[in-house]
Amino acid sequence: MEIKREDIIHLAELSDFSLAEEEIDKLGADLQGIIKYISQLDELDVSGVEPTYQVFEMENVWRPDEVVQQDASREQLLALTKESKDNQIKVPKVL
């Protein structure tokens, strides 16, 4: 399939990238090549085959219903952000 410029802009929006104009074209060409490659799956017959999403052999791993001590404290985690106030992460005004 052919990827158009507006498709790249849409994918950039979905991906939360504010791409520069010249980057749109460059990424567009790269993505076109990659999509061409992965589209060769078209020729593989998978009728009647169930999908596999994971190869872990076990299901439903249970743990005791207990409060577990976390590896990092609230203070340590808040220290990683640029700005915090009243034990919360501060971001610029949304509205």
Next chain:
Amino acid sequence: MKTANKKVTAERLVRDALAKAKHFADYNIFTFIDEEGAIRRAREIDAKIARGEDAGRLAGVPYALKDNFISPRGETTASAHILEGFTSPVTATSVERLEAEGAIMIGRTNLDAFAHGSSTENSYFGATLNAYDRERVAGGSSGGSAVAVALDIVEFATGSDTGGSIRQPASFNGVYGLKPTYGAVSRYGVVAMASSLDCIGFFTKTPEDMDLLMSIAAGRDPKDMTTLPDYYGESKVGKAKKIGVIKDFDNGSVDSEIRGALKHKCDLLKKKGYEIVELTMPALKYALAAYYIIQPAEVASNLSRYDGVRYGFRSEKAKDLSSIYDKTRDEGFMPENKRRIMIGNFVLSSGFYDAYFLKAAKARTLIVQEYEKAFSQVDYILMPVSPNPAFKLGEKVNDPVAMYLEDVMSVSLNLAGVPGLAIPAGKSKTGLPLGLQLVGPRRSDKALIEFARELQEDD
């Protein structure tokens, strides 16, 4: 590997490693070196030894940590700009287990940003040079770790392997590299790339060292619900008889010297009384396409957390909440990170999901089944790791598909969850290391490591 004792102190081992790291500084192996911390830790080990206490099975052994493992020692960058300034308060389970046995991290190693790449050229900190040829790539994504072991700076290094990121750099630098069975080693504390494929493993100079590290690091971890119950230590290693080679796999793409190395090892095995069995695995031809759908889909999801809000880099151009996200992500990710995130969002988006993601998940089933069938016929499979030895710096970095083709023989193992051990297999005419991989059924890690000794030769 050399451990510390009363005569050879941990401080001596660590100082030697640090001196070698300095000597090879221009290979760009490390993103961070912790001289002070490593020496402090070595003195603690030496004090233990002096008191006659057990200092552990890795007492004073210097090692290098791929810079996508978190620990409070130094920033964890994953070689990406977007994690700039991030020092984790938390330690990865594998790091805890190694250090509980006395191992000493001397530094963090370079990788393709977020482990996206097969050459370590996609690093925000620049490429790492190959241990055997400074004009060539280290391989990737765990390039720094492979070169640190190959240049004998450290006894071992950690790595992560989502589609070949341990095995390919191991083979490009002539060392052993293990991608264990999915779930063998805890992923807790390792920067997630594609969660259904990511495996934690090691680089070593011998199979014996690999066995020791696995006996320490493998096993159930309550912090990672996808770890398998402890099986490594109890693995029964039966006598192998039949070794498979895949007949229809390489599409003629494999370098003649790597084919020669495979043939040579098969001849060696025949001489030792093993039977070589040709296998037909037609779905493997589609493994790379399936992988470059499934992996980016999981990448797009895992990397959505990097938004400049909670930790790491934040763009100075950000004025409001929405631009914190999109300017930070635009400036903070490398081009290859962006390609994978966008492809991931493409294959998952409505209208394309069935044709790409679902189809790839079905192809994955066929690949799992082909391996199951293969291991009903043979004990192990021997095959190339990559189609070529280390390539020139800059040769493929601007051509994403050419770079992806590097992974053509390594990704199917991750899709199937089976273990693979990259082993050295001689040198090319120009002196570049050649590598092969031994592949076994799930949970055969220990047997693979043992069997690798059968393939050892002086080269």
